[in-house]
Amino acid sequence: MRRKENRLPGFGLSMGFTLFYLGIVVLLPLSAIFLQTFEISWERFWEIVLAPRVLASFRVTFVTALLAALVNAVFGLLVAWVLVRYSFPGKKLIDGMVDLPFALPTAVAGISLTAIYAENGWGGSLLKHVGIQAAFTPLGITIALVFIGLPFVVRTVQPVLQELEKEVEEAAVSLGAFRWRTFRSVLLPPLLPALLTGFALAFARGIGEYGSVVFISGNMPMKTEIAPLLIMTKLEQYDYAGATAVALVMLVISFVLLLLINFMQWRLSRRMLRS
Numbered sequence: 001m002r003r004k005e006n007r008l009p010g011f012g013l014s015m016g017f018t019l020f021y022l023g024i025v026v027l028l029p030l031s032a033i034f035l036q037t038f039e040i041s042w043e044r045f046w047e048i049v050l051a052p053r054v055l056a057s058f059r060v061t062f063v064t065a066l067l068a069a070l071v072n073a074v075f076g077l078l079v080a081w082v083l084v085r086y087s088f089p090g091k092k093l094i095d096g097m098v099d100l101p102f103a104l105p106t107a108v109a110g111i112s113l114t115a116i117y118a119e120n121g122w123g124g125s126l127l128k129h130v131g132i133q134a135a136f137t138p139l140g141i142t143i144a145l146v147f148i149g150l151p152f153v154v155r156t157v158q159p160v161l162q163e164l165e166k167e168v169e170e171a172a173v174s175l176g177a178f179r180w181r182t183f184r185s186v187l188l189p190p191l192l193p194a195l196l197t198g199f200a201l202a203f204a205r206g207i208g209e210y211g212s213v214v215f216i217s218g219n220m221p222m223k224t225e226i227a228p229l230l231i232m233t234k235l236e237q238y239d240y241a242g243a244t245a246v247a248l249v250m251l252v253i254s255f256v257l258l259l260l261i262n263f264m265q266w267r268l269s270r271r272m273l274r275s
Contacts, residue, residue, distance in 0.1 A: 033251060036244040048245040053221050054230065057246075061227040062253070064138055065206030068145030073199045076153025077191070083154070084161040098155070101148045106211025113144050114215040136218030141226065144212045149202030156198035160191055193265045200261040207254050 037045065048054065083095050101109065116123040117134035127134050134140045164187065210228040217224040227250055234243035 033244050033248050037248045040241045045245050048242050049249050054246055056222045057225050057227040057230045060138060060224060061207060064141040064145055065203055068142050068149055068206050069199050069203035071146050072149045072153045072202045073195055076150055076198060077157055077195060080154045080157040080161055084158060098151050101151055109147060109212040110215035135216055136224060138224060140216040141213050144216050145206040145209060148209060148212050149205050152201035152205060153198030156194045157191060160194040164190060192268050196261055196265045200258055204254060204258060
């Protein structure tokens with residue numbers, strides 16, 4: 001006996017439109033990178049991507065994006081917790097300010113952060129007194145990526161926090177569990193998939209960020225030059241093969257990292273369903 005498929009009407013048409021849309025919007029532009037890269041030899045490809053300047057840009061890009069995503073995972077969870085669990089004057093205003101990096105042009109954010117954290121800015125002057133330079137260093141890049149990545153964590157964790165029942169937390173506390181144990185054993189497991197999603201989104205945004213970083217980084221080769229800026233530099237020099245080779249490596253690394261994060265999220269979700 002043939003098993004009846006449990007699908008809503010219109011599945012075939014909807015799936016076909018979805019695949020067509022993703023193919024035109026996502027796969028077709030990305031395939032152009034592969035096609036352009038295939039026009040050069042493997043020897044030339046590895047010569048481009050293993051150049052010291054390119055490797056240094058990869059290191060700056062991925063390390064700063066990872067650090068910023070980790071910072072946002074911690075403080076984004078804290079901000080979401082405050083917005084969900086507490087009531088205070090100005091809560092709506094603060095909740096709206098979280099989305100400000102979404103609406104603010106990245107160039108405006110970069111200029112503002114550079115003005116604040118430069119040596120003559122109020123933030124940079126305070127850090128200078130303790131021997132820390134923010135602008136035109138990897139630290140400044142990380143600060144810019146924290147600024148643009150925070151909303152991704154907050155907006156993915158916030159709905160999950162709103163759905164968690166406070167009674168479960170109160171029951172754990174009444175049974176003698178300390179606050180840290182309650183958070184670790186009761187609250188953190190259902191929050192982890194959403195937290196990983198926010199981390200992945202902030203990390204992906206940080207890898208490809210350009211506008212808010214290009215001003216505060218200083219764009220010094222081998223020190224603060226990010227990979228997106230290096231791609232733009234190669235394009236301005238009409239080195240299309242070099243630009244596509246660097247872009248291809250970034251695409252592959254980003255895809256593998258996001259795939260691993262999604263796999264971890266899937267494993268956590270399955271473990272929660274089993275428990």
